[in-house]
Amino acid sequence: MAVARPGGTPAVKPSPLGESLISIDRVGKTYANGTIALEDISFDVRDGEFVSLVGPSGCGKSTLLRMVAGLGPITSGTMLVEGLSPKAARQEKADTAFVFQDANLMPWRTVMGNVELPLELRGMEKIARRAQAAEALSMVGLGDVQKSYPRELSGGMRMRVSLARALAAHPRLLLMDEPFGALDEITRQRLNGELLRLCALANWTCVFVTHNVFEAVYLSTRILVMSARPGRIIAEVAVPLPHPRVPEIRTDPEFTRIVREVVSLLGSATDAHEED
Numbered sequence: 001m002a003v004a005r006p007g008g009t010p011a012v013k014p015s016p017l018g019e020s021l022i023s024i025d026r027v028g029k030t031y032a033n034g035t036i037a038l039e040d041i042s043f044d045v046r047d048g049e050f051v052s053l054v055g056p057s058g059c060g061k062s063t064l065l066r067m068v069a070g071l072g073p074i075t076s077g078t079m080l081v082e083g084l085s086p087k088a089a090r091q092e093k094a095d096t097a098f099v100f101q102d103a104n105l106m107p108w109r110t111v112m113g114n115v116e117l118p119l120e121l122r123g124m125e126k127i128a129r130r131a132q133a134a135e136a137l138s139m140v141g142l143g144d145v146q147k148s149y150p151r152e153l154s155g156g157m158r159m160r161v162s163l164a165r166a167l168a169a170h171p172r173l174l175l176m177d178e179p180f181g182a183l184d185e186i187t188r189q190r191l192n193g194e195l196l197r198l199c200a201l202a203n204w205t206c207v208f209v210t211h212n213v214f215e216a217v218y219l220s221t222r223i224l225v226m227s228a229r230p231g232r233i234i235a236e237v238a239v240p241l242p243h244p245r246v247p248e249i250r251t252d253p254e255f256t257r258i259v260r261e262v263v264s265l266l267g268s269a270t271d272a273h274e275e276d
């Protein structure tokens, strides 16, 4: 699938049969208090894919994403990230970035100070990390606010800083938990376009959690629909829309058809839960 690259050179997305970055096989998660959050989850994410997870609130999407990031143990099944356990991948590869709904910026640090923080924690020397952070900030259109503090920025700008922080670390895998959920619709759509542009530039593989079906269809190569808790994958919907995804694609009949399909699957997931 062709994607836009700087300079207009068309690039080819890796084939769907490319290397598996994430392999999840019959994974379950039961919390210490007995809550069964996830049951029998199996899927792979391949290099260059953009996979969205959608499902009713409380179905375990964040739990799943955090486990992929190595931030919590699975309780059954197997999960591999770049061939390692998620925790080992986090420690040894260190090429996964996590973006949350809240931009999670340090209020006492400038924009530059926030973006260079992960590089600082890795021990990168100042000149190199400043250059890498400045490059990331200019890629998200914030090259001129490096010395500002988070409180001086709009919600959309703060989220751009959060994206720049992820970008600066040059990750291979980007995990995003409703990163644009708190933004107004226009800002969300603008940042959706920005995110796709950055994905093509940086060749990220993404797993994205959202409640917004339009957003999932616009961004993804594949959507996994989850049932109500305990979360399971009840359907997988391919999104064969062409890249680059121009904003007008949202009015394309194929876009509308996929949105309807996902909405209908979500409706059946919720109905099944209410009949329990």
Ligand code: ADP
Binding pocket: 031, 032, 033, 035, 036, 037, 055, 056, 057, 058, 059, 060, 061, 062, 063, 064, 229
């Ligand atoms: P989602 O992201 O889909 O809204 P979550 O992954 O946040 O769902 O939560 C899934 C379920 O697990 C919910 O019922 C939630 O209350 C429960 N849960 C989440 N974190 C914990 C925890 N640390 N301890 C116990 N239960 C939890």
